[in-house]
Structure formats: structure tokens, C-alpha cells
Amino acid sequence: MLSKLRRLLNSGFRHLSSASTVSRVASSSPRERPRLLFAFHGGNKTRPGMGQQFYREEAAFRQTIQRCSATVERCMGFSLSDVFEGRDSRPANSPEETERRNIVILSALELALCDLWQAYGVEPEAAVGISGGEIASVLKLLWDAGTVTTSMLIATSALLLLRHPRIKAEAQRNLRVLPTFIDEALRFEAPDQLASRVTREDVELSGVVIPAGANVKLCLGAANRDPEHFTEPESLSLQRNPNPHLASSAGPHYCLGAFLARMEARVALETLLTVWPNFTAARPLSTVSYVESIQFRALKYLFVKAA
Numbered sequence: 549m550l551s552k553l554r555r556l557l558n559s560g561f562r563h564l565s566s567a568s569t570v571s572r573v574a575s576s577s578p579r580e581r582p583r584l585l586f587a588f589h590g591g592n593k594t595r596p597g598m599g600q601q602f603y604r605e606e607a608a609f610r611q612t613i614q615r616c617s618a619t620v621e622r623c624m625g626f627s628l629s630d631v632f633e634g635r636d637s638r639p640a641n642s643p644e645e646t647e648r649r650n651i652v653i654l655s656a657l658e659l660a661l662c663d664l665w666q667a668y669g670v671e672p673e674a675a676v677g678i679s680g681g682e683i684a685s686v687l688k689l690l691w692d693a694g695t696v697t698t699s700m701l702i703a704t705s706a707l708l709l710l711r712h713p714r715i716k717a718e719a720q721r722n723l724r725v726l727p728t729f730i731d732e733a734l735r736f737e738a739p740d741q742l743a744s745r746v747t748r749e750d751v752e753l754s755g756v757v758i759p760a761g762a763n764v765k766l767c768l769g770a771a772n773r774d775p776e777h778f779t780e781p782e783s784l785s786l787q788r789n790p791n792p793h794l795a796s797s798a799g800p801h802y803c804l805g806a807f808l809a810r811m812e813a814r815v816a817l818e819t820l821l822t823v824w825p826n827f828t829a830a831r832p833l834s835t836v837s838y839v840e841s842i843q844f845r846a847l848k849y850l851f852v853k854a855a
């Protein structure tokens with residue numbers, strides 16, 4: 549399975565959404581849009597969304613939102629500034645109104661990102677030949693792809709260390725094994741389980757013909773445990789060399805931040821292992837649970853004690 553997926557990722561398929569979050573938002577269904585909105589402007593109590601953070605820290609971004617806010621309030625009866633400041637706004641009266649609001653919020657976010665970019669002295673079209681909307685889209689993709697995935701990896705890696713005391717002891721004795729451990733953690737608990745593609749032509753896979761134009765989800769997590777490629781795929785091992793897993797995908801859309809993510813995880817785990825060498829689980833590991841998602845392998849919580 550692993551080599552078939554690698555072949556599919558390298559050729560014969562076109563990326564479904566590529567680097568365009570704008571097109572993802574534009575083509576998103578009314579059901580999916582609130583989730584996208586949540587990631588981009590909403591965040592949660594511990595981690596503000598991109599829009600909220602820019603609103604707080606970037607005057608150009610804040611001014612655009614505030615400039616639009618009065619008009620939006622007059623026409624639609626809710627405050628954009630409240631949304632970006634994380635305050636509760638007047639609740640919407642119907643699902644249709646929520647949907648209209650979501651579209652307005654995303655458009656304002658888009659506009660404010662373009663203004664922010666220009667405030668840094670870059671005229672998007674003139675400078676790099678791509679539009680402000682595309683730049684805003686890339687910023688949003690980086691925000692989305694570059695933050696949650698890495699925090700998932702760090703949390704699951706900490707859990708794996710707690711579940712495998714011998715590996716933890718070895719990493720503590722010799723921090724240089726951490727890169728090998730992180731690659732194995734990526735194989736074992738791939739934070740992003742699926743890659744999306746559209747078939748350009750009919751493709752045969754294990755006797756099944758997938759017609760041209762089909763939306764296909766490729767399960768990277770399953771490929772990473774393919775017994776034809778990995779000895780004892782269900783065990784966590786520091787002896788895998790090479791470790792040709794697909795957690796960062798493959799081909800032209802190979803994860804842009806693959807090396808950055810590994811470096812961030814290494815620094816986080818090095819700190820954990822050296823500053824709190826005796827860290828233990830604060831709750832029984834049997835109670836650990838995962839976010840309900842077929843896309844992401846993410847812990848809901850991991851409570852640890854420093855000693």
C-alpha cells in the first residue's frame with residue numbers, strides 16, 4: 549500500500565485544494581464553513597485564531613476590520629470588531645443568517661490580510677505576480693498547516709514517551725536519538741492522516757478502477773503501518789532505518805514545513821526531557837482520548853506532572 553500511495557502522490561493525481569485556502573473556503577459547504585472560520589478567526593481559549601491574533605497585534609489589520617465594522621453593523625446587525633476581539637456578538641436568528649455572517653467575516657478577514665500585506669510595503673501583484681487574495685490564502689494555509697499539526701505531533705510524542713519508558717530513558721540518556729524517535733512518532737501517529745487528490749485519468753488500485761475526476765482521500769496513516777514495508781508496524785522502534793513513512797506526504801505537495809515541524813518537536817521534547825526529566829502522566833494513560841476526526845490524529849488532552 550505504501551508504495552502505491554507514494555506512486556499516486558507523485559504522479560497521476562492533481563492536488564484537490566493545493567495551496568488555496570480561499571478556494572477551499574469558496575467551495576466549502578455551509579456545513580464546513582464554520583469550521584474554517586473557527587480555525588482562521590476564532591481559535592479557542594488557549595490559542596487565538598489567526599484573525600484574532602492579527603487584530604491584536606497588527607494596526608493595519610485592525611483598522612480595516614474596524615473600518616468595515618460600522619457598515620456591517622448597520623446592514624447586518626452584528627459587530628465585526630466583537631468577532632475579532634473574541635467577544636460574544638448578538639446571536640444570529642437563523643442558520644441562513646449565520647451563513648451570511650460567516651461569508652462576511654471571511655471576506656473581511658481576506659481584505660484585512662491584503663491591507664496588512666501592503667502595510668509592510670509590498671504591492672502584491674507588482675512584486676511577485678500574484679494577487680493579494682492569493683497571498684492572503686497562502687498566509688491562511690501556513691497558519692492552518694503550520695500550527696495545529698506540529699502541536700499534535702508534540703503532544704502525541706510526549707504520550708509515546710510516557711507509554712514507552714525504555715525509549716524515554718534512552719532519549720534522556722542520549723538526546724541525539726530524538727530525530728529518529730520523532731520520525732517514528734510521525735509514522736506511528738501521523739498527525740495528518742489523509743491527503744486529497746483528484747484523479748486526472750482512470751487509475752487502477754488493487755483491482756479497483758477509480759474513474760477520472762474522482763475526489764480521492766489517501767490514507768497516509770494506513771500506509772505508515774503497511775506490513776509489506778515495515779517490520780512489526782504496530783511497534784514503536786528506534787531501530788527503523790530507513791523509515792520511509794508518508795506522514796509528510798510525497799511528491800510535488802510534500803509538506804512545506806516538514807523540516808521545521810521536526811525541528812520544533814525536537815526542541816520541545818529536548819526541553820521536556822531536560823527541564824522536567826521525571827515528568828509523568830497526571831491521569832491514567834488508559835483515559836487518554838482522541839479528537840473525533842478522520843483527518844487528524846490529535847489528542848483531546850494530555851495532562852502531565854512535572855515530577
Ligand code: HEM
Nearest residue numbers: 566693694697698701739740743796797801803804805809
Ligand atoms: C507535524 C507537523 C506537520 C505534519 C504532520 C504535516 C503534514 C502535511 C501533509 C500530510 C501535507 C499534505 C500534502 C499532500 O496533500 O500531499 C502537508 C502539506 C503542507 N504543509 Fe505540512 N505538516 C506539518 C507541519 C507543517 C508546518 C510547520 C508548515 C509550515 C510552516 C506546513 C506547511 C504545509 C504546506 C504549505 C503544505 C501544502 C503543500 C502543498 O500543497 O504544496 N506543514 N503537510
